[in-house]
Amino acid sequence: MEYKEDEYLMLSGIQHFRFCRRQWALIHIEQQWAENVHTVVGELMHQKAHDPYLTEKRKDVLITRALPISSKMLGISGECDVVEFHKNDDGVKLHGHRGLFQIYPVEYKKGKPKVSEEDILQLTAQVMCLEEMFCTEISEGALFYGQIRRRESVKISKELRDQVVDMVKEMHQYYDRKYTPHVKYSKRCNSCSLKDICIPRIGKATSAEKYISQALEDM
Known part of the structure; x- marks a missing residue:
């Protein structure tokens, strides 16, 4: 099954849904929102990462920010904070660039690594979108946490992918029914x-x- 573009849900909603299904519904179905210190700090971090006019090249690595992504199979769309394209003979072709590149997404988060998996599942969804868009396989990404100021590598397993598929399916069901748990x-x-x-x-x-x-x- 493929979703139409007007049926896409926000990819960022995966984190809300994993944290609390009711929170997700209040935000994405009922259009409710309120700021607190956690949301403000997170927004400031993303403003620094999300500069769509900034593309860097560091040796054999091309770095893009605020890259729009989507998936017809999942019916979601959003943006990646940072995507690194590493020159590699096993990679994909990029328009306007010589050689082949492997894709490595990096999601920025405030605070420190969580015990729960909402950040990991959001990154997994980004990987699945990028794989569909670039017709490739991505085995790893990273989460950058503002409090510890370093990356945490994440292996994108089948179990994580299956969780994303199940969650997105449930999100679409709630959204179609306009149901707030x-x-x-x-x-x-x-x-x-x-x-x-x-x-x-x-x-x-x-x-x-x-x-x-x-x-x-x-x-």
């Missing part, structure tokens, strides 16, 4: 910029009376 409160809700819109503790409470009592205790 119910909230499941957890400690990570406290760091979500949509906490005051989502009001996660209401979903956890068994009654209005219990919710009000808990809210008063937290004051």
Whole structure:
């Protein structure tokens, strides 16, 4: 199955969906958004990485920023923060450049590596888009974290690819139904910029009376 361009979902939504399906639906279906310190810091990092007019060449490496990508098979589109094209005899041909190049995407993130896989799955989706666009295979990419100031290499396994396929399929189903899942409160809700819109503790409470009592205790 191939999706039409007007059916594409935002690739960046994969990270939201993996973190919290309700957060993803509030942002991508209901068009709700709110800033907090985490989103502002992340946006500033991406502004530095996303300069579509800047292309660098360092020896045998061509570096592009804000590269538009998409996949008809997954029905997603977005941008890569940084894509490095390394000169290699096993690579692909690039228009306007001599030789062959291997493709290496680098996604920029604030903070430090997470225990959960949302960043890894977003990078995997980028790899799958690039593979489809350039008719090639990409075995590895990297995540650059602002707090530790270094890259973390990621091997793109079949298991990661399968997770992306399943997640994107579920995202399309929710989007087509305009369905916002119910909230499941957890400690990570406290760091979500949509906490005051989502009001996660209401979903956890068994009654209005219990919710009000808990809210008063937290004051």
